[in-house]
Amino acid sequence: MSKTSANAVLQLKAAITEAFDKAIKEGLLPEASIPEFIVEAPANRANGDLATNAAMAGARVFRMAPMKIAEALKSSINLEGTLFDRCEAAGAGFLNFFFKAEYFAKIVAEIEEAGDSYGRSDFGEGKKYMVEFVSANPTGPMHMGNARGGALGDCLASVLDAAGYDVYREFYVNDAGNQIEKFANSLEARYLQIYKPETPFPEDGYQGGDIADLANEYNDANGDCLLNVDSATRKKALVDFALPKNIAKMQADMKKYRIEYDKWFFESELHESGKVKEVIDLLTEKGLTYEKEGAIWYKNTEVVTNKLLAEGKSQADIDKLELKDDVLVRQNGNPTYFAADIAYHKNKFDRGFDTCINVWGADHHGHVMRMKGAMDAIGYNGDKLDIVLMQLVKLLQGGEVVKMSKRTGKAIQLSDLLDEVPVDSTRFMFNTRESNTQMDFDLDLAVTQDNQNPVYYVQYAYARICSIFRNLEADGIVKRDCTEDELLLLKEAEEIELIQHLSAYTGEIIAAAQSYDPTRITRYVTTLATLFHKFYNAHRVKCGEESLTQARLALCGCVRTVIKNVLTMFAVSCPEKM
Numbered sequence: 001m002s003k004t005s006a007n008a009v010l011q012l013k014a015a016i017t018e019a020f021d022k023a024i025k026e027g028l029l030p031e032a033s034i035p036e037f038i039v040e041a042p043a044n045r046a047n048g049d050l051a052t053n054a055a056m057a058g059a060r061v062f063r064m065a066p067m068k069i070a071e072a073l074k075s076s077i078n079l080e081g082t083l084f085d086r087c088e089a090a091g092a093g094f095l096n097f098f099f100k101a102e103y104f105a106k107i108v109a110e111i112e113e114a115g116d117s118y119g120r121s122d123f124g125e126g127k128k129y130m131v132e133f134v135s136a137n138p139t140g141p142m143h144m145g146n147a148r149g150g151a152l153g154d155c156l157a158s159v160l161d162a163a164g165y166d167v168y169r170e171f172y173v174n175d176a177g178n179q180i181e182k183f184a185n186s187l188e189a190r191y192l193q194i195y196k197p198e199t200p201f202p203e204d205g206y207q208g209g210d211i212a213d214l215a216n217e218y219n220d221a222n223g224d225c226l227l228n229v230d231s232a233t234r235k236k237a238l239v240d241f242a243l244p245k246n247i248a249k250m251q252a253d254m255k256k257y258r259i260e261y262d263k264w265f266f267e268s269e270l271h272e273s274g275k276v277k278e279v280i281d282l283l284t285e286k287g288l289t290y291e292k293e294g295a296i297w298y299k300n301t302e303v304v305t306n307k308l309l310a311e312g313k314s315q316a317d318i319d320k321l322e323l324k325d326d327v328l329v330r331q332n333g334n335p336t337y338f339a340a341d342i343a344y345h346k347n348k349f350d351r352g353f354d355t356c357i358n359v360w361g362a363d364h365h366g367h368v369m370r371m372k373g374a375m376d377a378i379g380y381n382g383d384k385l386d387i388v389l390m391q392l393v394k395l396l397q398g399g400e401v402v403k404m405s406k407r408t409g410k411a412i413q414l415s416d417l418l419d420e421v422p423v424d425s426t427r428f429m430f431n432t433r434e435s436n437t438q439m440d441f442d443l444d445l446a447v448t449q450d451n452q453n454p455v456y457y458v459q460y461a462y463a464r465i466c467s468i469f470r471n472l473e474a475d476g477i478v479k480r481d482c483t484e485d486e487l488l489l490l491k492e493a494e495e496i497e498l499i500q501h502l503s504a505y506t507g508e509i510i511a512a513a514q515s516y517d518p519t520r521i522t523r524y525v526t527t528l529a530t531l532f533h534k535f536y537n538a539h540r541v542k543c544g545e546e547s548l549t550q551a552r553l554a555l556c557g558c559v560r561t562v563i564k565n566v567l568t569m570f571a572v573s574c575p576e577k578m
Contacts, residue, residue, distance in 0.1 A: 001507035002118075004083075004106045009039050009050065011082040012097060016054050019077035028072035032061045045500065048088065048096025049103075055093035066093025104499045105487035108551075111502060111558040112481075119505045119565050124165030124513065130348055131157040133359035134254070135172040138246045139183040140208050142253055142414040144393040145361050148439065150414075151430035152390060153359040154259045155518035158569045163513035168353070169261045171254070172344060175243060176268040177337050182206060184235035187242055190215035191234070195227060208411075214242040253415050258423060258571040270343045276335045279343040279378065280328050288377055289328060296329040298338070303373040307382070326370065342374045349380050357516065359388045359435070388516050391438040393430075398444065421446045424572045428455035431522045431570065449578075454526055458563060459575055461529035465560040466576040468541055472553070477542065479553045486547045490555055494535040498555065501531050505562055518570075525566040532559045 001009070016037065023029040037054035055070035062069055070089040077087055083103040088096045111118050133153025136142045154169070161167045174180075186205035190212045193199045205211075218226075218241045226234040251264065270276050280296065283289050288299045301323040308318050328339040348356045360367070368389070372382030395402040395412060403411065417426060425446040432454055433439045451457045469479065490499065505524065512520040541552045564574045 001510075002107060002110055002503045002505070004103065004110050005503050005507070008083045008099070008103060012039050012050060012052070012084065015077055015079060015082055015084075016052055016073065016095075019073045020054070020058075022076040022078075023072040026076070028076065029058075029062050029064070029069065032058075034058075035061045041504075042094075042096065045497075047090065047094075049099045049500070050084075050097045052095050052097075053093075055089075055095060059093075069093060070095050101488050101491055102484070104490060104496055105484050107499050107503045108482075108487050108490065108554050108558055109484065111561055112554060115561060116565060116568075118561060119509050119569075120162050120164070121506055121510060122164040123510045124160065124163050126164065126166050127354040128168065128352055129160050129165045130168045130170055130351075130353045130356045131160070131359070132170045132172055132348075132356065133157075134259075135174070136250060137179055138173055138175055138243060138250060139179050139206055140246070141210055142250060144395060144412065144414070144417070144441070145390070147257075147414045147417055147426065148393050148430045148441075149359050149361070149390055150254065150257050150259055151427045152388070152435050152518065154257075155427070155431050155521075155570050156357070156359070156388070156516055158571075159509055159512045159518045159521060162509050162569055165513065168263070169259075171250075171261045171264045173247060173264055173266045174337070175247070175266050176271050177334070177340060179337075180239065180243075183211075183243070184239045186211045187215055187218075187238040188231065188235050191219060191226060191238060194219050195224060214238075214245065217245075218242070249415070253418065256418050256423070257414070258427065265344070265347075267340050267344065270340055270347065271335070275347060276340050276343045279346055280335065280339055282378055283328070283342075286377065294331040295327050298326045298328045298374070300324065300326045300370050300373065303377045304369055307373050307376060321369075338370075341371065342378070345371060345375060345385060346378060346380065349375070349384070355384050355386060357386045357388060359390060362389045362391050362436075365389055386516065388435050390435040393439050393441055396440050396442045396444075402443065424455050424459070425453060427570060428458075428522065428572055431519055434517055434519050454522070455572060456578075458525050458529045458567070459573070460578055461532050462560060462563045462567070462574050463576055463578040464536065465532070465556050465563075468556055469553070472542055472549075475542070477549065477553075479557065480550060482547075482550050482554050486551050487554065489545075489548045489551045492535075492539060494531070494538045495552075495555060498528075498531045498535050498559065501528055502558055502562055505565075521566055521570070525563060528559065528562060528566075532556075 016039075017034060020029070020034045024031060035054070035057040037052055037057040039050055039052045042048055042051045055066040055073060058064075058069050059066045067089065070093045073095060074087050074089050079085070079087065083100055083106070084097045085100045086098050088098075090096055131153055133156075134142070134146050134150050136146045157167045157169050182202070182204060183206060185202045189199055189201045189205060193201075194215065215238070218238060226237055254261070280289070283298060284296075288303065289296050290299065291297070304321075304323055305318055309315070326338050327336050329335050345356065364387075368387045372385055375382035375385055421443065429441060429446055430439070445453055449456055451460065472478075490496070508520055508524045512518055535555075539552065541556060542549055543552070567574050
């Protein structure tokens with residue numbers, strides 16, 4: 001919440017506590033300890049600007065009906081010197097409080113003073129949070145799930161930053177292990193097929209046309225130099241050529257998507273530094289591995305079962321999970337992806353992060369518990385690893401599901417999307433649905449320049465305000481600082497509703513950070529645009545009274561500031577003309 005709002009809550013809590021003391025002293029309530037109570041905004045603002053459950057919280061303590069306690073508090077409360085005008089008792093014993101006009105004037109003044117920093121807070125106390133997101137497999141192009149994960153992950157990181165956390169963005173590149181072996185085998189087959197079309201393709205190979213494209217690129221540059229070398233040499237040369245190209249393309253796509261990472265972390269670094277072997281040895285020392293059929297296994301079933309039993313889960317419920325142990329080292333002596341993943345997450349915490357957040361596709365849900373358990377197993381706190389699971393995306397055009405790009409005739413990639421849809425629309429629209437819900441991304445809507453397109457709707461509100469300022473300046477009316485008395489002129493219902501919404505912005509950011517849900521802010525700014533259009537359609541900014549005109553200009557400026565703060569935070573542009 002804003003500083004003014006936070007101050008109002010503190011004032012109210014103090015006034016309620018004093019009312020309890022007074023009511024007890026005057027015999028309206030029996031002697032008892034004052035109960036803990038909460039102060040919050042009611043769902044319906046018609047019931048008050050803030051409400052408290054103090055009377056209901058005191059029912060057991062005072063052995064009285066909540067409504068009688070509420071009436072005692074109402075008659076005892078002193079709101080003089082606070083930002084509150086009056087108090088009403090309602091319902092089963094709620095106490096509802098209404099702001100003075102002074103409160104709304106102070107909100108406008110606070111936003112004007114804070115400007116670009118309005119909405120930011122120190123709620124997170126500078127705690128170090130890593131957000132790892134996208135982390136696409138470098139053996140192929142990025143897809144629609146990566147597009148959604150990119151928008152959600154980047155916007156989540158921005159929300160955490162605004163809420164006062166020290167945020168670090170990371171992309172984990174899986175450039176080692178089994179998928180690279182498959183990549184190499186696939187490239188080799190496609191290269192050999194250029195000269196020997198009958199060459200069989202691996203059953204588990206990567207079928208995408210990009211593999212053939214890379215093989216042809218290598219051949220165009222180097223010819224048949226790999227035909228007569230051994231397979232290992234051939235595969236290494238092809239991977240050394242193709243993998244950097246894929247990674248560079250991923251980095252270019254992310255940059256075009258306006259995502260800048262603090263670090264691109266390569267899995268190969270973990271293997272080369274011995275960190276994967278170290279974590280396997282550590283699990284072995286703790287008695288959490290065993291050998292079977294020439295492989296080394298991790299006792300996932302034992303670890304997760306013990307964790308869930310300690311949390312109060314029943315054995316019957318645990319049995320329903322059908323837990324399985326995991327291979328750490330294959331029969332051929334190569335570590336599995338899971339072993340490297342444990343080493344990677346250990347590395348994260350070794351770097352001093354208080355909390356690590358991963359944005360994963362919903363198909364990774366089974367991986368969540370075992371990774372948290374693995375962190376506990378090696379002596380770290382698995383509860384400091386948080387996973388945001390993201391559901392699938394369906395692309396729609398003309399009401400039909402689209403799977404192939406008209407331009408290339410192939411599966412739609414992130415780069416195709418960014419070529420066809422403005423980045424503003426892509427980032428904003430992917431951030432309109434919570435991660436745990438499946439999303440339909442409407443390509444027609446994303447390129448539409450009207451109010452049906454959510455980002456256009458918000459940007460238009462911003463541009464309209466810029467236009468108001470330009471037009472009034474052309475008439476010789478330039479915004480100036482308002483006195484508090486002038487800001488008190490903002491008392492129409494649409495003005496008050498708009499200011500109330502503006503006052504909630506900081507609290508919304510904090511709530512979004514706590515819930516790992518940046519879509520709250522997209523909804524917030526969309527509602528802000530709606531409330532502004534409602535105000536603009538109901539009242540003339542340039543009116544017959546100069547002081548009121550200036551007050552309304554101040555209010556318009558506050559809306560413009562908050563819209564800009566949201567869009568800038570989410571790397572969406574703020575056009576001044578549309």
